[in-house]
Each structure stands twice: as structure tokens, then as C-alpha cells.
Amino acid sequence: MLAIGTLAKRTGTKVQTIRYYEQIGLLPEPGRTEGGQRRYGNADLDRLAFIRHARQLGFTLEAIRELLNLSDNPSRSCAEVDVIAHRQLKEVEARIARLEALRTELKRMLRECSRETISDCRVLEVLRDHGACLADHQTGA
Amino acid sequence: MLAIGTLAKRTGTKVQTIRYYEQIGLLPEPGRTEGGQRRYGNADLDRLAFIRHARQLGFTLEAIRELLNLSDNPSRSCAEVDVIAHRQLKEVEARIARLEALRTELKRMLRECSRETISDCRVLEVLRDHGACLADHQTGA
DNA sequence: CTACAAGCTACAGTAGGTAGAGGTTCAAGC
DNA sequence: GCTTGAACCTCTACCTACTGTAGCTTGTAG
The missing domain is CATH 1.10.1660.10 (Multidrug-efflux Transporter Regulator; Chain: A; Domain 2)
Structure with a gap:
């Protein structure tokens, strides 16, 4: 023990x-x-x-709970397990796609930053430049 | 207003x-x-x-707080902003790498799952197969 | 038999919000 | 001027997945 x-x-x-x-x-x-x-x-x-x-x-505790329940009932179909694992794969792929977009944006931002003082800083400027975002929300909602 | x-x-x-x-x-x-x-x-x-x-x-609220502080003091160096953005980029890249490893593992798991009942399910088997993990911890600690 | 590491419970805190209860205010329409 | 109801207010609790601390008790090695 x-x-x-x-x-x-x-x-x-x-x-x-x-x-x-x-x-x-x-x-x-x-x-x-x-x-x-x-x-x-x-x-x-x-x-x-x-x-x-x-x-x-990367499975959530809820997904793990499901998997354990399935595992405790070995007669049920493997397909249910498959569904959970596929869902997890989809989520992982979505997260990767999102992060890759972020990486691109961050790199672009950094590439353009070569000024001396903050008032000229492109990074802050890019973050501040919400023109597109505002447009999105205003037309969207 | x-x-x-x-x-x-x-x-x-x-x-x-x-x-x-x-x-x-x-x-x-x-x-x-x-x-x-x-x-x-x-x-x-x-x-x-x-x-x-x-x-x-993907910046944390703490990072944003720093950026806002820098932004409120426009005389300070752009380099500080750059450091924060670079740190963020590194974090994003690390997360991508980790998720890609997960994706590979999940895909491999799913590819091998073609049995009918849970007692034969490869997904559960892979999750259950902790031989390597145990070895890691036992030798590590 | 004595130290003290490791265990115990209970509660608080983390990030980054989200949801609801129960009450008040603003503004448009009549 | 009055009514209605959407939007506002505060406060509290909840979410995930843990982590940390305080104050106390138990197990075990020497």
C-alpha cells in the first residue's frame, strides 16, 4: 500500500x-x-x-471523466471514445491555427519596430490601431 | 459621453x-x-x-499593464516594449510546439483505433500505457 | 522514545473572466 | 408629465485546474 x-x-x-x-x-x-x-x-x-x-x-477533466466512465464499461462501443479523442484533436488544431495567426501578427509587429522612443514605437501603435476592430464590431453588432 | x-x-x-x-x-x-x-x-x-x-x-493582463505603463511614459525606450513583445512571441511559439506534439500523438492514437469494443480500444490503451511516464518520474525523482 | 518528515483538514488564492440576484436609473413614447 | 422597460448598479458566487498556507496530527527511522 x-x-x-x-x-x-x-x-x-x-x-x-x-x-x-x-x-x-x-x-x-x-x-x-x-x-x-x-x-x-x-x-x-x-x-x-x-x-x-x-x-x-490536453484533455479537460470533464473529457477524462467521460473516458474513465467508458473505460469502466468495457462492453460499450469504442466509437464513443473515438468521438472524444476526435473532438480533442479538433480543439488542438483550432488552438494551433489561432496561435499561428498570433505568431504572424507578433512577428510583423516586431519587424516594424526600430524607432528609438515610445512615441514612435510601432508595437504600441499596432496595438493601438483598432480601426479594423472597431469596424468589425460596429458592422457586426 | x-x-x-x-x-x-x-x-x-x-x-x-x-x-x-x-x-x-x-x-x-x-x-x-x-x-x-x-x-x-x-x-x-x-x-x-x-x-x-x-x-x-495573447498578452496577459500583467503584460498589458506593463505596456500601458510604458505607453503612459512616452519618453522611455522602445526597447522595453520590444522585450515584452518578444517574450510574448517566445511564449506563443512554445505553445505552438507543445500543441503540435499533442496533435501528432492524438493522430497516432486515432489511427490505431479500429477495434469494436472498448476492451480493445487503442485510445484507452495508449492513455493507460504509462510505462514511459512512470520511468520518467521514477528515474527523475 | 523522540524527532521530524509527511500526512491531515480547511480555506484562500491564481487568471480572466462570466452569471445571477435584487434593486435603481435613464430615455423614449404617449 | 408619466409610464414602461431596457440598461444600469453592487455584490456575490462560480468556472477550470490546480497551488499554497496555517495549524495540527501521524508514521517511522534512528
Whole structure:
């Protein structure tokens, strides 16, 4: 039986995070010693490792909860798991696209900045130049 | 003079968000009507548009606070602004790299998933397969 | 048997907002 | 001038996914 600190080290999780996962029902309440300290078994280790791995892949805790539910009912179709993973992939790709647009804009901004004082600074100027944004909202709404 | 709702529409911001920005000191306290409603001028509109634009570029509110401080002291060097923008670019690029790794992993996972039932599901299997992760933490710590 | 590391609970705080309750004010139409 | 209702007000709580702290208790190595 493992103490919470051991479990934390083995999975690269903070102790508080493990207690948090228990609190929100992602991890089952473990057994306790007479003194009230949590003791974990290998099933808990597996489950926590699964959660951490999925978190590293960017799944939300809600998605992970779904995956765990599916995983607990092995007779159901793999397609449901597939849907969740596909959704996650879509989200990741959307985020990448957005960040790439930001990168382009930031680079453009920096390329144009070569003045000496702030009153001439292109970076601030670009950030301040909201002509297009205003137009967007005014026509949009 | 603009009411808060008008300012919100013109900048694509929620009313609550404007009040939140005021609360944390990003926007100055505006004038009020006799009845206590906020009234804004063009300077406020510009400042808020600047904030929103910078947010769209992924700057944190703290970074924006710095940029606004620099912008309020036009005699200081553009280099400081440049540093903040470069830092932001680095962060964006790091996030892109991380997300691209996730995308690769998710795609690989999905490509291998063609079984019928969950007990054979590759997605769950991959998430469950923490051998490498455990090794990492065990050797690392 | 004694230190003290590690555990415990409970609460507060983080970023960046968003939502709702319950009450007041502004402005347009009659 | 009066009414109506949309928009405003404050205050509080909530969201995600944790992290940190205070003050106390337990487990274990020497």
C-alpha cells in the first residue's frame, strides 16, 4: 500500500492535486490507516497515471471523466471514445491555427519596430490601431 | 459621453469585463451620472480597444499593464516594449510546439483505433500505457 | 522514545473572466 | 408629465485546474 506522497512521486503529481481529484470524484476514496492517512493500491496508481497522461494530451477533466466512465464499461462501443479523442484533436488544431495567426501578427509587429522612443514605437501603435476592430464590431453588432 | 453598454458593443467586450478591468486597475474610474452610471470618453474607448487588441494577441493582463505603463511614459525606450513583445512571441511559439506534439500523438492514437469494443480500444490503451511516464518520474525523482 | 518528515483538514488564492440576484436609473413614447 | 422597460448598479458566487498556507496530527527511522 502506497502513501499519497509515494503515489505523487510515481505519477509526477502534486499531493494536493491527488486530493483534489478525489474531491471532484475522479479518484475513488482510498482506504485509510487507523490514523486517517490515505493508502493506495495499484488500481489507483493506474487510474491516476491515466488521468495525468490524458491531461498531458490536453484533455479537460470533464473529457477524462467521460473516458474513465467508458473505460469502466468495457462492453460499450469504442466509437464513443473515438468521438472524444476526435473532438480533442479538433480543439488542438483550432488552438494551433489561432496561435499561428498570433505568431504572424507578433512577428510583423516586431519587424516594424526600430524607432528609438515610445512615441514612435510601432508595437504600441499596432496595438493601438483598432480601426479594423472597431469596424468589425460596429458592422457586426 | 458613452454608457458602458455602448463601450462594450464598440469594443466587443462584455459589460462585466469592463467593470472587471476597472476593478483591477486596468481602466481608470470613469465619471458618473447623478444616478451613478458610468460615462466614458474617447480616451477610455482607445484604452479599452488597446487592451482587447493585446488580449487577442495573447498578452496577459500583467503584460498589458506593463505596456500601458510604458505607453503612459512616452519618453522611455522602445526597447522595453520590444522585450515584452518578444517574450510574448517566445511564449506563443512554445505553445505552438507543445500543441503540435499533442496533435501528432492524438493522430497516432486515432489511427490505431479500429477495434469494436472498448476492451480493445487503442485510445484507452495508449492513455493507460504509462510505462514511459512512470520511468520518467521514477528515474527523475 | 523522540524527532521530524509527511500526512491531515480547511480555506484562500491564481487568471480572466462570466452569471445571477435584487434593486435603481435613464430615455423614449404617449 | 408619466409610464414602461431596457440598461444600469453592487455584490456575490462560480468556472477550470490546480497551488499554497496555517495549524495540527501521524508514521517511522534512528
